[in-house]
Structure formats: structure tokens, C-alpha cells
Amino acid sequence: MAAAEAEYAYELEQVSFAYVPETPILDEVTFRIASGSWVSIVGPNGCGKSTLAKLLGGLLAVNSGSITVEGRELTRESVWDIRPRIGMVFQNPDNQFIGATVEEDIAFGLEGRCLAREEMRERVQRYAEKLGISHLLSKHPSELSGGQKQRVALASILAMEPGIVIFDEASSMLDEKARGELLQIWQEMRKSGDYTLISITHDAEEIMASDRAIVLRGGAIAADRAPAELFEDEELLQACRLIAPYRVRLQQELRKRGMDGEAILRGRHTRRW
Template sequence: MGETGMAYELREVSFAYHPAHPVLHEITLRIPSGSWVSLVGANGCGKSTLAKLLGGLLAVNSGAIYVEGTPLDRDTVQRLRPRIGMVFQNPDNQFIGATVEEDIAFGLEGRNLPREQMVTRVREYADKLQIGHLLSKHPAELSGGQKQRVAVASILAMEPGIVIFDEASSMLDEKARGELLAILREMKQSGRYTMVSITHDADEIMASDRAIVLGGGTVAADLTPGELFRNEALISDCRLIAPYWIRLQQELKRRGVSFPADWGLDGEEEAEL
């Protein structure tokens, strides 16, 4: 059995689409319930593959994944999958309904919720995501940021305990990315979710609790976001750009300018500087 208090526990997980080309090799990892973890790394390092394994969309070749203490395998995947929501980079790929309301309701219909409860939940999550005024709109009428809000609402309406964001902000403009980040922070503060972000966005990484770096098909580093962005070799390997204030610190150091060692804070407060 997996460890209690863990949303995920991975034990020597390996995966390959073809035996000659392994993607992930013996990954061992624990993600506590209620935490927010960022998975980062260069393109092609296996982040999205790992996200699909965590979501039960792919099965491991070897090793084991435990979800909230239960092994995720052929026998349990249908039972565990409702506990896990996934938001992808292109919200158009997630739309099912002809209107926003139908789209949010689609997953609830599959769970056979009574109509009154379904209507209440659609309204509740539409209001939380500030898209109540869009319920009658066709998805094609929405902006990119609005579409991603609908995608998030559709997932949260099913009330999963774990939500995986697979490059969910990568196709959004700066304003929409900021709006999505605000939603993620609210989710974190609610204490209701374990969150896994596959992302290159520095602000999103900085808002999370922990950064797990994938490289060479395995975990290359497991550290705080602040530690990640102060490691110039790692951020270069991951093709990341550090937040402005960290780059300013680094440039000041190079120029011999001194400042207090504790200048800057870790985590969410850092991201707001």
C-alpha cells in the first residue's frame, strides 16, 4: 500500500512508448495531499507523459503509482480517475457541449447527478470562475482566457481532489495567464486540492510549493521554486526564464553590489514582488 497523507507516491516508475526509446526511468516521487507541485524540464523530457501516467491515461511499464494510498492499475483506474482532473494547454480540445453550460454539465451527466444538483453545481463553479454571464455562449465566441476558465470550471465542477494542469497557460496571452494564476492561487488557498502544474511559466512555478525537475528521463532535482531560479545551470537546462527580481539580484551580485542575504522571500510572496 502507498503511504497515507500522500496524494501520489511513485515507486521506480518507468515508461516507454517503444521499448527501444524509454521516456521515463525508475522515477520515485511523493506528492503530499494539499500541496502544489510544478513539474519542469526541457521540451521532450517526459513531463506530459508523466502527467498522463498520474492521470491514469497511460499505464506504467514497470514500478507502481499510488493515488491516496491505492495502487493505480488496471483494476482501480476507473474508480480512481474521478478523483483526478486534468486541464490541458488547448482548451478547444476539452470542449464537448454546444454552450458553456452544456460543457460544464457534461461530466456531471456522466456521473448521473440529479438534475437539480447538476444545475446548482454548474452555477456554483461558473460563478467561482466568473463565467456565469457566458453560460449561453458557444465556445467559439470566447477568448482564449475565457475558454481556459470554462475548461477549469468543467473539471472543478466534478469536484476532484487532485488537479493536473498540463501546460494550461502556454497558449494564453499575458492577461489571461495572470487570470489563470489567480485561479490557481485561490485553489491552493482553499485547501481542497492537490495540484500538479506542468509549466514553463516562472510566476506559476514561483506560486507553487515545490519544483520537480525532470531530465534524462528521471528526477534531476527536487527543490523549492526559489532554489530552482537561483540555480542558473538548472534554469538553463530547463529552458526557463527567472522572474525579474531574481535576475536583478543575480546582476547586482555580478556587479559587486551587496544586499541582505534574506532579501526576497520564498513561494507565493516572492511571486508578488
């Protein structure tokens, strides 16, 4: 599976949306996401992040403006052709479980696509192995840990081989170890070049691992920059209730004291007496 040939996975032009006409959630949002990239969408609660994720996933239709996915405009007519290219992983994996076992759950979406049984079995085995859950295939979802459940949810999505995967706060309910493991999987997906990744998140490490951060405030784009640049903007971090990763904060503190924080952390600093 190769990355989409289209230059952009998404092109949004003046996208607006409101559940209630008098209360807009998103107001003329415009941006592009390059195919094969990893973009974090961040911002304070209520800024429209999850609504944007649903619009990108074709679960909601824009009130005005346009969304183009891999060169094709997303409309009520085209959504059925475009949606198979998009996978979504949500905050609570329990909401995505359908089958009585892990194997059945991964196979469920494939059955809906009417794949041959042999191909279904091959995909289930392949993606279970990729995500390190082959030993869990006969387990009931209730027997799994939070991290295992999220791996199963991701395997269910990847088995359908989408080119775009959207993570809506997918790591927020996990402990630190499980978050780290999931982040490593995302980094491997990014390196493969097979996917465009979009993560709706508050997690600093997740943001730092991505290529780009789009900041929403009040339904509009407040910033669009490299993660390292975002974490240098203290005012924006406070507004979004974000805390920079420990390594970044340490570098900043060392820099304030006139030292080369990056060199010190890399072990290259030579002390001068």
C-alpha cells in the same frame, strides 16, 4: 470538499514507461507529492513531462514500478475508481469542449456521473460564479477568448469536485493578462486546501508560485527543490531552458553588486553615503 485524508496524493516508486521498448521515456522515477500541495514539473522538451502527466491522470499505465494515489495503487482494475478523484486541464481548451454552450459543457461530465438535475444546475452555477464566467453560460465556446476558454475548461473539471488537478501546459497558449488571471485562480485553489495541484509548465511565475519544483531531464529526476532554489541554479536553468522571473533576476544582479536585493525591492533599503 476537504483535502484528501491520505498524507500523500501521489507516491511513485521506480516508475518506467516507454511507447517503444527500445526508447524509454521515463526511467525508474521515484517521488512523493503531499496532499494539498502544489508541485511544478519542469524540464526541457522531450524529457517526459506530458507522459508523466498522463500516467498521473491514469490515461496511461506504467510499464514497471507503481503509482499510488491517495493510498491506493493505480492499476488497470482500480483506475476506474481512482480517476474521478483526478481532473486534467490541457494546453488547448478547444480539445476539451463538448457542449454547444458553456453551460452544457460544464454539465457534460456531471451527466456522465448521473447526478440529479437539481444538483447539476447548482454545481454549474456555483463553479461558473467561482471562475467569473456566469455571464458566459449561454455562449458558444467559439465566442470566447483564450482566457475565457481555459476558465470554462477548469470549471468543467472543478464541477466534478476532484481532489487532484493536473495542468498540462494549461497557460502556455494564453496572453500575459490571461496567464496572470489563471495563476491567481490557482493560488486561490492552493490556499483553500481542497486541492492537490500539479502543473506541467515552463512558466517562471507559475513555477515560483508553487511549493516545489521537480525537474525532469532524459526521463529521470534531475532535481527536486523549492522554486527559489531552482532559480539560483544557472546551469540547471539553461539545461531546462528556463528564465527566472524578473524580480528574481533583479535580486540576483543587485546581490552581485553587494546590495541587499530583497530589501531594496521591499523598499527597506537605506542608502549609505
